[in-house]
Amino acid sequence: MIISMKLHATREEIEEVTDQVKRFGYKVHSIEGEERVVIGVVGVGDVTACMESIEAMPQVEKVVRITAPYKFVSREFRKEKTRIRVNGTVIGGEEFVVMAGPCSVESEEQILKAAEGVAKAGAKLLRGGAFKPRTSPYDFQGMEVEGLKLLQKAKKATGLAIVTEVMSDRDVELVAEYADVLQIGARNMQNFVLLKALGKCGRPILLKRGLSSTIKELLMSAEYIVAHGNPDVMLCERGIRTFETETRNTCDIAAIPVLNQLTHLPVILDPSHATGKRSLVPAVSRAGVAIGADGLIVEVHPAPEKAFSDGAQSLDIPQFSKMMEELKPYVELWKESRPKAAVATS
Ligand code: PEP
Ligand code: MN
Numbered sequence: 001m002i003i004s005m006k007l008h009a010t011r012e013e014i015e016e017v018t019d020q021v022k023r024f025g026y027k028v029h030s031i032e033g034e035e036r037v038v039i040g041v042v043g044v045g046d047v048t049a050c051m052e053s054i055e056a057m058p059q060v061e062k063v064v065r066i067t068a069p070y071k072f073v074s075r076e077f078r079k080e081k082t083r084i085r086v087n088g089t090v091i092g093g094e095e096f097v098v099m100a101g102p103c104s105v106e107s108e109e110q111i112l113k114a115a116e117g118v119a120k121a122g123a124k125l126l127r128g129g130a131f132k133p134r135t136s137p138y139d140f141q142g143m144e145v146e147g148l149k150l151l152q153k154a155k156k157a158t159g160l161a162i163v164t165e166v167m168s169d170r171d172v173e174l175v176a177e178y179a180d181v182l183q184i185g186a187r188n189m190q191n192f193v194l195l196k197a198l199g200k201c202g203r204p205i206l207l208k209r210g211l212s213s214t215i216k217e218l219l220m221s222a223e224y225i226v227a228h229g230n231p232d233v234m235l236c237e238r239g240i241r242t243f244e245t246e247t248r249n250t251c252d253i254a255a256i257p258v259l260n261q262l263t264h265l266p267v268i269l270d271p272s273h274a275t276g277k278r279s280l281v282p283a284v285s286r287a288g289v290a291i292g293a294d295g296l297i298v299e300v301h302p303a304p305e306k307a308f309s310d311g312a313q314s315l316d317i318p319q320f321s322k323m324m325e326e327l328k329p330y331v332e333l334w335k336e337s338r339p340k341a342a343v344a345t346s
Contacts, residue, residue, distance in 0.1 A: 001026075001047065003039040003054055004062045013059035014039070020057070024050040036061075068262070069216070070223040073233070078264040081294075084204045084232045086180050087161035089124040091204075091234060092266035094338060096331045097295035099125035099163050099206075099268070100320060103310035104132050104140060105147035113302035115154035117317030121324045125181065126151065126160040127297055131167045132309060133187045140308040148178040155180075163206055163297070169197035176201045186210050186238055186273070189221050199228025206268065206297070208236040211249070215258055222265060234266040235259055236297060239274030248276020248313065251284055256291045267292075272299035272313045281315055282323045289330040292337075298323075 003021070005014055014037050018028045026043040041050070047069065055063050068074050084091045091097045100118040105111050105128040115126045130147025132140060143150070151162045161180035166172055167188060175182055181204045188194055189210035198205050205225055209218045222233045237256060239249025251274035259267045269288035271281045285296055301307045304314040315323065 001041040001051060002064045002066060003041065003060060004064070005037045005039070006059050006061045007035050009037060009059045017054060017057055017060060020053060021050060024053070026050065068219075070219045070263075072226040072231070073219055073222045073263045073265055075262060075264055080264060082231065082233075082264050082266060084234060084266060086125065086204060087159075089161065091268075092294050094335065095124075096289060096293075096334050097125070097268075098123045098324065099127050099295065099297040100300045101127040102301045102307065103272075103299050103314065104129045104308050105143050105150050105164075106308050108150050108153065110302060111150045111154045112157060114300060114317070115158045115160055117302060118300050118320060119158040119160050121317070121321040123298075123300075123324075124161065125163045125297075126154055126158070127163045127183070127299070128154075129165045129183075129309075131165055131171065131175070133165070133167055133185045134309070145174070148175065152178050166194070169194045172197045172201050176203045179203060181206050181234075184208060186213075189213055189218065192224060195221055195224035196228050198225045199230045201230065204232035204234065205230060206234045206236055208238050208270070209240065209252075209255070211241045213240070215255055215262070219259075219263060222263070234268050234294070235263070236268045236270055237274065237293075238270035239276075247274070247280065249274050251275060251287075253284075253287055253291055256288065256293050260292055266294040268295045268297055269293040270297045272297075272310065276313050278304065278313055278315050278319065281313065282319075282326060285323060285327060286330050289327060289334050292334075 021028050021041050025045040026041045029040040031038045051063050081092045083093045100123040101114050130142050132142035155162050163181040163183055164179045165183040165185050166175040183206045186208045207222055225233050239251045242250040244250050256267050271284035275284055299310055299314040300320045301314040304311040304316055
């Protein structure tokens, strides 16, 4: 942080400012110009509170923050991409990882069919919500614990790891018993009580970007989880809300290279929620591979027309298998460009 004092500020006024900065635990380095003093502030502390307090002082012209407000998740903190091992698969490493499955767990038959289909096509993780965040209270809310048990059965049958959503801090322990990766949905990205509870859950986290959240806010939410003790966080771009109505959300595809510059955390693209239309999922998935995502999370249902949620954006199993085949040459190129993509480019 750099503090620029007003022209001809007196020695006492400058001292008042440096004393205040030191009260927040920082060190100061003053640079005296002909007419103006500039104070450099270094150290660790509550930057926001310090900035607000200094900005309010009448002798201060301007306060500029020069480091990112997130620390542990930043590329400066760690140059190499974080690798997250899930059930023998490494996310953020040399493999492009696909997670797939239905929006919601609906029945044993449905989840087993989905699991077998996506495993055969090359997915490494099975997705499926047992706790569902729905816009309407009258819509299907998920099978809850029964759903978690069915996911466990599907894991046993196929060997796929499980990624499933947890909506409340009260359920973190329960969901962590059944899941390999805990998903935090877009609507909960800034549920800070929940984020803190994930710090000690012992499972990797898939943190989805909020519907109207900036990239910085997404990174701050990830920082919560890491700062509370869990370094294994993946970020997920799943489309944001804009004026556009042709797609369910607007896929912010550039968020992927932006995140790759700003953070070492793996980045996953969700082409299903980002578009809302199954016909768009293969093209947007290709874009995700080409632009340097670490993986995809795709909605796949054995009978999308019968799905309890998000049927319109779900691929059926043959469509998913075809997409996975078509992605292969892109994934080959992805592998070749991997060393460059994995290192900060900024
Ligand atoms: C989901 O993955 O089914 C889901 C509800 O996603 P999001 O939180 O991104 O809307
Ligand atoms: Mn869904």
